[in-house]
Amino acid sequence: LWPIPAKALNGKVSWNKNRDKLKIIANDITIANKHVSGTINASYDMNGIKGGYLDLLGKFDNGDAKFAPFYYPNIMGEDTISWLDSSILSGKANNVQVTVKGSLEDFPYIDKQNKPDTTLGVFKVTARISDAVIEYGKSWPKIKGLGLDMLFIGNSMELNADKGKIFDINIVKSKVTIPQLNTYGAHAQVLNIESIGEGPVAEGLKFINASPVQEVTLGFTDDLKATGNGKLNLSLSLPLNNINDSKYKGTYTINDGTMYANEKMGLPEISTINGALNFNESGINAQSINAQILGGPVQLNIDTESDKTISINSKGTMTDVGIKEVVSNTLTESLDGSANWSAAIAIKKPVMNINISSNLKGLAVNLPAPIGKKSDQEASFMITKKQTLAAQDTFEISYNDVVSAIILRNEKNGDLTFDRGDIAINTPAKLPTEPGLALRGEFDYINADEWLALANKLETKSKHPSAPTTLNLSMASFSIQQLDILNRSLHALTVTSKPSGDHLRMTLFSKELDGDIEWISPNKTEINGRIIAKLKKLHIPATNEADNAEESDDVIKRLDRKYPALDIKADDFKLGTKALGSLELNAFETDEDWVIEQLKISNPDSVLLADGRWHNWTKSPNTNLKFSVTANDI
Numbered sequence: 001l002w003p004i005p006a007k008a009l010n011g012k013v014s015w016n017k018n019r020d021k022l023k024i025i026a027n028d029i030t031i032a033n034k035h036v037s038g039t040i041n042a043s044y045d046m047n048g049i050k051g052g053y054l055d056l057l058g059k060f061d062n063g064d065a066k067f068a069p070f071y072y073p074n075i076m077g078e079d080t081i082s083w084l085d086s087s088i089l090s091g092k093a094n095n096v097q098v099t100v101k102g103s104l105e106d107f108p109y110i111d112k113q114n115k116p117d118t119t120l121g122v123f124k125v126t127a128r129i130s131d132a133v134i135e136y137g138k139s140w141p142k143i144k145g146l147g148l149d150m151l152f153i154g155n156s157m158e159l160n161a162d163k164g165k166i167f168d169i170n171i172v173k174s175k176v177t178i179p180q181l182n183t184y185g186a187h188a189q190v191l192n193i194e195s196i197g198e199g200p201v202a203e204g205l206k207f208i209n210a211s212p213v214q215e216v217t218l219g220f221t222d223d224l225k226a227t228g229n230g231k232l233n234l235s236l237s238l239p240l241n242n243i244n245d246s247k248y249k250g251t252y253t254i255n256d257g258t259m260y261a262n263e264k265m266g267l268p269e270i271s272t273i274n275g276a277l278n279f280n281e282s283g284i285n286a287q288s289i290n291a292q293i294l295g296g297p298v299q300l301n302i303d304t305e306s307d308k309t310i311s312i313n314s315k316g317t318m319t320d321v322g323i324k325e326v327v328s329n330t331l332t333e334s335l336d337g338s339a340n341w342s343a344a345i346a347i348k349k350p351v352m353n354i355n356i357s358s359n360l361k362g363l364a365v366n367l368p369a370p371i372g373k374k375s376d377q378e379a380s381f382m383i384t385k386k387q388t389l390a391a392q393d394t395f396e397i398s399y400n401d402v403v404s405a406i407i408l409r410n411e412k413n414g415d416l417t418f419d420r421g422d423i424a425i426n427t428p429a430k431l432p433t434e435p436g437l438a439l440r441g442e443f444d445y446i447n448a449d450e451w452l453a454l455a456n457k458l459e460t461k462s463k464h465p466s467a468p469t470t471l472n473l474s475m476a477s478f479s480i481q482q483l484d485i486l487n488r489s490l491h492a493l494t495v496t497s498k499p500s501g502d503h504l505r506m507t508l509f510s511k512e513l514d515g516d517i518e519w520i521s522p523n524k525t526e527i528n529g530r531i532i533a534k535l536k537k538l539h540i541p542a543t544n545e546a547d548n549a550e551e552s553d554d555v556i557k558r559l560d561r562k563y564p565a566l567d568i569k570a571d572d573f574k575l576g577t578k579a580l581g582s583l584e585l586n587a588f589e590t591d592e593d594w595v596i597e598q599l600k601i602s603n604p605d606s607v608l609l610a611d612g613r614w615h616n617w618t619k620s621p622n623t624n625l626k627f628s629v630t631a632n633d634i
Contacts, residue, residue: 004070008032011040022046035067036060038096051104063093065129076181079189079240080157091132091146099124108155114180116154125152132164136193136236137243141166141210148174155181161195167206169199169232178240193236201257201273204230208279212248216283218310218349223264228257228273249280254289261326264415266354266385268293268326277302284310295322296338312345320363331367334454337375339363350390356383360400368450370402370426370443392416396429404429436474443478448485473499483510487543512539515570528589529564538570538583563589573601596625606631 011029015022029040038060045053069085076084102109102121109121116122132146146164151157157178164171174195181189208214208221234250257273275289283304291298298316305311320335341358357380364375373379379400387393391411398404406429407421418437422429425441432438476497483490493510502521508514515535522529565588573583581603587596594614601608612625 004031005033005035006031007034021048034064035070036063036093036096049103050106053103054100056098056100058096058098060096060098061094063096063127065091065093065132068093076152076157077189080178080181083189083191083240087135087137089133089135089142091129091134093127093129093150096127097125108182110154114155123152123154126150129159136191137238137246139212140236141207143171143174146171152181157181165199166197166203166232167199167210168203169197169207172196172198189240191236191238191240193234193238195232195234197232197234199230199232201226201228201230201254204232204252204254207232208252212246212281213250213279213284216279216281216304216308218308218347220310220347223262225260225262226257227260229255230257231255247281250278252277252279265352270298275300283308293318293322294326294341295319308348310345310347312347313343314345315340315342317341318358318363330454331365331371334366334372336364336366337362351387351393352385353387354383354385357381368447368454369445371399373400394431395421402426406431432475434474437472439473439476441478441480443480445482446480446484448483449487452485473497484544488541489544490541512541513537519564526565531564531566531568533566533568533570535568535570535572537572538568539572539574540576542576565589579603599625605633 009031012027015024024044026040026042031038038058040058042056047053065088068088069081072081100123106120108123109117111117127150129148129150133142133144134146135142143164143166146161148159148161150159159176161171161174177192178189205221205224205226208217231253232250235248237247239245253276254273259270259273261267261269270291270293272292273289275286277284277286284302285304286302289300293316296317296319298314300312300314303311317338317340319338323335324332339358339360339362341356343356346353359378360381361378362375365371365373382398384396385393393409393416395407403425405421405423408419408431409416410419420432420435422432422438427440427442478495480493483493490513491511495506495508497504497506502523504519506517508517514537515533518532520526520530566585568583568585570583573580580601584598584600586598587594596611599610607630609628610625615622615624
């Protein structure tokens with residue numbers, strides 16, 4: 001024991017001596033210091049039997065729990081006293097009562113099973129601790145505002161808490177025990193903790209990430225943000241002579257929780273989460289966690305493999321509405337219906353591998369051929385994320401043996417960012433050697449009118465029609481055997497393009513078209529952008545008769561967007577079967593008029609010049625043009 005300081009000490013001490021026996025009696029001894037104040041009544045009969053007989057009753061209040069080590073008896077053991085000293089950081093002790101009754105050699109009055117034996121005597125300490133701060137171990141979060149009943153009896157310690165907080169998790173109840181206080185070596189003191197807490201899921205994640213449980217999650221929970229309510233059941237076993245050998249297990253139950261989308265991990269929002277996550281020092285596991293992802297129900301199972309890999313397997317249903325809430329683009333806007341899906345995720349710090357698959361049955365893809373499908377048709381869809389290094393991963397995507405893609409990401413400033421990729425249609429995707437995104441395709445037939453009509457429809461629905469979604473392409477190339485556009489057909493068409501800043505340069509070649517086209521994005525001088533075409537050949541074929549027969553008077557329909565200015569030059573211009581010579585056209589749109597700055601058609605026989613306006617062209621078009629014809633041979 002430490003020497004007990006006393007600022008005030010009052011009372012009566014008397015003794016009786018009968019030959020070689022001495023009995024000391026202390027009556028109403030009051031003691032007060034900055035740690036505690038109280039009263040002691042005791043008698044000590046030095047009868048020569050088993051060290052003498054002590055009968056002591058002490059009652060104290062106004063105790064400062066931080067200074068409790070001054071008053072712990074040595075019988076509690078060095079490790080226990082050390083833990084109490086380092087773990088009880090603050091608190092107030094009241095209603096403290098100390099009882100010792102029995103021969104000193106029989107202290108602490110227990111039987112061979114370590115149970116209190118009243119036939120030998122009584123050792124008991126009780127107290128009410130309030131506003132305490134306890135740190136079970138350096139790697140575990142502190143418990144603050146703790147209220148508990150403390151009990152030392154015989155050779156054991158028990159703390160029963162009924163209030164307190166771990167972060168913002170409310171302690172419903174907690175029981176801390178040391179079954180044997182004075183054991184050493186292989187049977188050193190072990191601290192056992194059983195706790196139940198309730199609070200927001202966000203606080204549960206904070207607890208996991210600030211405790212040894214974070215190690216077995218492999219960082220999976222580090223960046224997760226969540227709402228909802230949860231319940232924590234935690235059991236700890238801490239050898240006080242070696243805290244590093246601690247064992248723990250627990251369950252975290254989530255009620256109606258929501259896990260927010262995490263772009264870094266590639267996770268969509270997960271809502272209506274209900275289920276229990278079990279954990280111990282070997283890993284985490286969960287069975288049949290129910291939730292909502294992508295607008296439909298999902299069930300998740302989590303296991304930790306023998307090599308510490310965390311496996312997450314899930315099955316669910318996705319809806320078009322749920323998908324559009326996560327991603328909005330031409331593809332997702334075309335979806336209608338729902339489909340089942342499954343996913344397998346393997347996490348082994350610092351890498352994560354993902355496999356997602358669906359047959360898309362029940363989900364219509366309302367796009368023109370070759371991408372579209374009806375809801376009752378099956379189409380295999382798969383996304384695979386492969387990762388072997390923390391600084392790099394690869395995504396592979398396939399859709400119905402029509403579309404495939406491969407994307408490579410590399411670490412930059414601590415995050416994985418896009419480096420290069422390839423999207424391929426009707427041909428296998430292959431990873432480019434240079435940074436950037438390539439788009440390639442091979443087609444027997446494309447109806448561009450259907451795609452243009454779809455673009456018009458989608459942009460009309462868009463909240464920002466003037467800012468269409470674009471891909472950051474570095475290269476695009478297409479081979480199309482027949483392309484139908486504006487009721488005309490192009491044959492054996494090849495297109496290659498390469499963006500450069502706000503420019504997009506394309507080279508086109510077909511039976512009807514040969515040359516280069518440049519697209520200049522809108523800027524201060526080109527409000528709607530500009531198309532510059534330098535063509536060796538521009539043969540505008542006759543309209544397809546079958547389609548032309550169905551045309552109505554309103555064949556000209558203005559898309560809900562601003563049109564770019566035109567700067568077109570063609571060396572060989574043909575309209576239908578009529579060869580007209582060379583073509584030069586400069587025109588731009590203003591409000592609902594087209595301004596023809598110059599139209600020039602030249603051939604060896606004549607030169608046609610025109611300028612003017614195509615007025616109110618979207619509603620009631622009328623033409624106001626000035627023509628000039630120069631003929632070499634009338």
